[in-house]
Amino acid sequence: MWMPIDQPFHFRPGQSPLLVSMPHCGTALLPGMDARLTDAAKALPDTDWHLPALYDFLAEMDVSVIQAHYSRYVVDLNRPGDDKPLYTSKTTGLFPDILFSGAPVFIDGGFDEATKARIKAEIWQPYHQKISETLAQIRDRHGYAILxxxxxxxxxxxxxxxxxLPDFNFGNNNGPACDATMLExxxxxxxHSPYTHVCNGRFKGGYITRHYGQPSAQIHAVQLELSQATYLVDASQTHHSQSDASDAQPEQTIYRLDPAKQQRVGPLLQQLIQSLLAHGHPTDEVR
Structure with missing residues (x-):
């Protein structure tokens, strides 16, 4: 049994109508969990690497931010609590047992049911409660909220x-999660940039986008799945493989931020956030 969890997420409040959620950037594991992971999983390969650094401009824009503390291998915060599949194609669940490569996460088969229940109560639920509370507060302040x-x-x-994958993959659950012009x-x-994009392609928005995006209640949600090719050092330029990374901190090996790429993609990310902030009071009519 692990020690009490006193930091299931990191949160920075802002006064703007926007909340940014980063549910897959966490890298913390439960005590003793590392020894139970396969060598491939120890590198945390499916992490949304360096998102807080990519979006470091959010504080200056007075945007509220919530980000995961724990790895998605502890619990996937972008999956429903009942673990119903979000996609008909192959994917991972609330408690992932395989990596995106298809290889196993755990040596011994993962968490027992009692541990899963505690993880849901002490990590998954607080994250979503904070999102709900923050969106309600934003809506009370501005008349609407954007996630x-x-x-x-x-x-x-x-x-x-x-x-x-295209560089920028936007999703609003095929329409109902946000005002149409917001996504447009x-x-x-x-x-109008050098990057490629698609709307509602393979990634249409996970549980967070689908659950909280309720334009009729003046809450609009949109997801961006950004290709890591836009900001990570190319694999061919590294001297490590995933198997080599098992004894080192993952972020110091194969998942390194490329400063030149960050300088190119960062201003566009900031423009996207500015567009949301400038959208004004969206209509409750989704076209």
Whole structure:
């Protein structure tokens, strides 16, 4: 049994109408958990690496931010509590037992039911309670609230999609999660950039986008799944493989931030956030 959890997430409040959620950037594990992970899983390969650094401009924009403390291998905060599948294609669940590569996460099969129940109560539930409370407070203050769910993923993940992912992957659950013009404005910004994009492609928005996006209640939600090729050092430039990384801190090996790439993609990310802040009071009518 692990020690009491006193920090299930990190939160910074702001006064703007926007809340940014980063549910997959956490890297903390439960005590003793590392010894139970496979060598491939110890590198935490499916983490949304360096998102707080990519979005470091949010504080100056007075945007509220909530980000995961624990790894998605402890619990996936972007899955429903009942663990019902979000996609008909192959994916991972609330308590992932496989990596995106298809390899196992655990040596011994994962958590027992009692541990899962405690994780849900002490990590998953507090994260979602904070989102709900914050969105309600924002709506009370501004008359509406916007949730931007920030993610990133490797450009090539054969288990999840064919070929190479576009650079910017926006999702609003095929329409109902946010005002239509909100998504159109985001896509237009990327369209006038060197980057590729798609709306409601393979990633249409996970549980957070689908659950909280309720335009009729003046809460709008949109997800961005950003290709890690836009900001990580290319694999060919590193001297480590995932197996080599098992004895080192993952972020210091194969998942390194590329400063030159960050300088290129960072201003566009800031423009996306500015677009949301400038959207004004969205209509409750989703076209």
């Amino acid at each position: 931007f769910d920030a993610h990133s993923i490797a450009a090539q993940v054969p288990m999840l999609f064919d070929g190479t 404005n985001l896509a237009e910004l990327v369209q």
